[in-house]
Amino acid sequence: MYKESTNVVVKHLVNRLRDVRTASNEFRLTIEEISRIIAAEALQDFQTITTNIETWQGPLDVEMLEVQKLVLVPILRAGEPMLTGILRTLPYAKSGFLAMKRDEETALSKLFYENIPNLEGKTVLLLDPMIATGGSLIDGIDYLKEKGAQRIVSLNILGAPEGIEAVQKAHPDVDIYIAQIDERLDDNKYIRPGLGDAGDRAFNTNA
Numbered sequence: 001m002y003k004e005s006t007n008v009v010v011k012h013l014v015n016r017l018r019d020v021r022t023a024s025n026e027f028r029l030t031i032e033e034i035s036r037i038i039a040a041e042a043l044q045d046f047q048t049i050t051t052n053i054e055t056w057q058g059p060l061d062v063e064m065l066e067v068q069k070l071v072l073v074p075i076l077r078a079g080e081p082m083l084t085g086i087l088r089t090l091p092y093a094k095s096g097f098l099a100m101k102r103d104e105e106t107a108l109s110k111l112f113y114e115n116i117p118n119l120e121g122k123t124v125l126l127l128d129p130m131i132a133t134g135g136s137l138i139d140g141i142d143y144l145k146e147k148g149a150q151r152i153v154s155l156n157i158l159g160a161p162e163g164i165e166a167v168q169k170a171h172p173d174v175d176i177y178i179a180q181i182d183e184r185l186d187d188n189k190y191i192r193p194g195l196g197d198a199g200d201r202a203f204n205t206n207a
């Protein structure tokens with residue numbers, strides 16, 4: 001399944017990203033904020049554990065997210081600010097990394113580096129702001145399944161309908177939580193209206 005956020009704050013922040021006057025520093029911070037909100041939406045039904053903590057009035061059993069069952073995996077580069085944002089909320093979550101680049105001629109993705117912790121019994125939150133053709137996400141999910149992920153949840157900011165459909169067709173078991181779904185892909189396989197190249201926007205390599 002996929003779920004587009006209905007949160008008006010998310011809409012507001014996505015539109016800040018679309019504005020070309022939003023420079024790289026604010027662009028990254030905005031991605032961080034959106035990611036924290038959609039992560040909270042995605043974790044709404046995540047398993048919890050009862051933990052005994054020491055409060056100001058003595059010991060108390062409380063319900064906490066089972067953070068040790070989570071692994072955060074950004075697809076670099078553009079996924080990096082998503083990781084930073086979510087780690088601010090869940091500082092003890094484990095992280096892994098996939099560095100992928102889409103060949104802009106063929107739109108096919110290539111994996112350059114990976115560092116993935118043990119995924120046995122874990123839920124992966126896979127982080128990439130953009131689903132264009134869906135190729136990078138499909139390849140990333142293939143890789144994490146080979147590594148033994150029990151469950152994969154994809155967190156994304158913008159997607160084209162055809163890319164989301166492709167991911168769902170290839171991996172119907174992967175849930176997608178996305179901030180906003182745009183109209184279409186253009187002839188260069190960029191999302192319209194979109195925001196341009198998310199990696200370039202975040203890391204100031206536009207011009």
Ligand SMILES: O=P(O)(O)OC[C@H]1O[C@H](OP(=O)(O)OP(=O)(O)O)[C@H](O)[C@@H]1O
Pocket residue numbers: 075076077078079100101102103107109128129130131132133134135136137163189197198199200
């Ligand atoms: O759905 P697709 O057609 O595969 O395109 C989406 C991919 O393109 C972007 O990364 P890019 O390859 O530009 O790398 P970057 O993060 O270094 O900019 C984006 O972050 C996705 O990973």
Ligand SMILES: O=c1cc[nH]c(=O)[nH]1
Pocket residue numbers: 078130132189190191192194195196197198199
């Ligand atoms: O619109 C797009 C498509 C692929 N990658 C991006 O960063 N943006």
Ligand SMILES: [Mg+2]
Pocket residue numbers: 078197198199200
């Ligand atoms: Mg890019």
